[in-house]
Amino acid sequence: MIQLFSQLKWFIGLVLMQVLILNQMHVNGYATPFLYIFFILKFHSRVSRNELMLWAFALGLIVDMFSNTPGMNAASATCLAFFRNTLLRMVTLRDMDEGFEPSVKTLGFSAFFRYSLLACSLFCTLFLMVDTFSFFNLPVLVLKIVSSLATTMLCVMCADAMGRKKS
Amino acid sequence: MRNLIDFFLKYNYWFLFILLEVISFALLFRFxxxxxxxxxxxxxxxxxxxxxxxxxxxxxxxxxxxxxxxxxxxxxxxxxxxxxxxxxxxxxxxxxxxxxxxxxxxxxYDIVKAKVINNSLTHADNYITLDKGEKDGVQSEMGVIDGNGVVGIVYQTSNHFSVVIPVLNSKSSISCKVKSSDYFGFLKWDGGSSRYATVKDMPRHSMFSLGDTIVTSGHSAVFPPGIPIGTVEDMTDSHDGLSYLLKVKLFTDFGRLNDVRVISRKGMEEQKTLEIEVKEKK
Known part of the structure; x- marks a missing residue:
């Protein structure tokens, strides 16, 4: 129960942060950090795929509602949630039976960085492809993906570092 | 059958995934x-x-x-x-x-084409020399204009040349008015930039706004009325507080002056002598 409240707190906090601050940012007209996927990244490793997908869908849908992009964030976030456990397994040698919450503390910097990088690239690529909806201007799309990925990674690593200090 | 159910149960997340994606894209396409x-x-x-x-x-x-x-x-x-x-x-x-x-x-009006053969910008009293003189019909106190606007007034003439007092000369004083409202003043130059001059003696009750065009008034017998001079860029009070000073951005680019026209009004002499007569009677 307490955990659920904690989740909701993160959920609301990240959504507000995303829609009120980060969505207004367009670094050079290209980069938008998608910090809200930090919520999906941080989920406990033993959470079921279905539960994670539902959370991600709800999260994406709410962000979509705020930013007038129905379905775009929801689709990408659901997809990220679907692949998250696979990604996690790719970077970690630990037995999945003992649960942990992915972070620099539990995984080590290198593994967590690789995990976040994979997840963020997946999300940014999906989202911006859906957003652009064509490869008409491929260089711009690539530029958008790379710049958004960089800013998202920066935000994710900062958020993780802040969470570490608190605990 | 049991195997099928097992299969569905085992891979139930695939169905959820597909369902959620379908919903997302349905929303996307609809909205x-x-x-x-x-x-x-x-x-x-x-x-x-x-x-x-x-x-x-x-x-x-x-x-x-x-x-x-x-x-x-x-x-x-x-x-x-x-x-x-x-x-x-x-x-x-x-x-x-x-x-x-x-x-x-x-x-x-008589119009004489002329070329600028000497020009200066940087002095307090600048002069322009033209390649036409008395033989071509140019006389002192004729107006000089170019394609953009007023240049100045002919000062001295020889047989084949003439010297013009341009706007950029402290002696120059050209009667002008605000095009939209007809209030008039005098165009003077106080040194400084060759792009700006000042309109003095603009009455305090006059109506104008920044950006208005200043044209010649036609009162002085030198220029016909309505020849463009510049636009009002800024305004201040005069020192005695009785009139406005308008900073005017000149249309004429004195730095690139080349072809000009000398204009003279027929009957200019008549008006001048009449005005002199009146002054002498006083």
Whole structure:
């Protein structure tokens, strides 16, 4: 129960942060950090795929509602949630039976960085492809993906570092 | 059967995943206009090519009808052309009338083409030398303008040359007015930038706004009225507080002055002598 409240707190906090601050940012007209996927990244490793997908869908849908992009964030976030456990397994040698919450503390910097990088690239690529909806201007799309990925990674690593200090 | 159920239970997350993605994309296509339009465009491209193919075949059967239509249209166009020509004739007659009116308006003025052969900008009193003199009909106190606006007033003349006091000279004083409201003052230059001059003695009750055009007033017998000078850039109170000072951005670029026109009004002499007579009587 307490955990659920904690989740909701993160959920609301990240959504507000995303829609009120980060969505207004367009670094050079290209980069938008998608910090809200930090919520999906941080989920406990033993959470079921279905539960994670539902959370991600709800999260994406709410962000979509705020930013007038129905379905775009929801689709990408659901997809990220679907692949998250696979990604996690790719970077970690630990037995999945003992649960942990992915972070620099539990995984080590290198593994967590690789995990976040994979997840963020997946999300940014999906989202911006859906957003652009064509490869008409491929260089711009690539530029958008790379710049958004960089800013998202920066935000994710900062958020993780802040969470570490608190605990 | 049991295996099938097991299979569904085992891979239930796939179904959820697909369901959620389908919902997302349904939302996307329904609400988002741009994606929607792309979707519809691509489907229309298929339909469009089908239509095109059909049209290519059936088009031949309509050729006779199309031919009739073209003949009809051709006749109509010929009639229209005839009517246009007639209208044009009357209009041409009119426009020559307009030309005549213009000519009459300028009839009071003599215009002499001249070239600037010497020019300065940086002194407090700048002078311009022109390559036309008395032999060409240039006399002192004639106005000088170029394509953009007022340049100055002829000061001294020799047989083949003349010296002009341009706006950029402390002696220069040109009667001017605000184009929109007809309030008038004097254009002076206080040194500084060659792009700006000052209008003095603008009455305090005068109406103007920044950006208004300043033109010659036509009061001084040198320039005809309405020759552009510049636009009002800024305004301040005069030192005695009785009038406004307007900072004017000049239309004429004195740094690039080349071809100018010297204009003189017929009857200028008459007006001048009359004014002198009045002064002497005082």
């Amino acid at each position: 988002n206009n741009y994606q929607g339009s792309v979707f519809f465009t691509s489907s229309n491209a298929v339909i469009g090519s089908v239509y095109k193919l059909t049209n290519q075949v059936t088009g031949y059967f309509h050729l006779k009808g199309i031919n009739d239509e073209l003949v009809q249209e051709n006749v109509e166009l010929k009639l229209q052309l005839e009517r246009m020509n007639q209208t044009l004739m009357t209009l041409t007659a009119d426009s020559s009338g307009i030309e005549r009116i213009k000519r009459d308006a300028l009839g009071d």
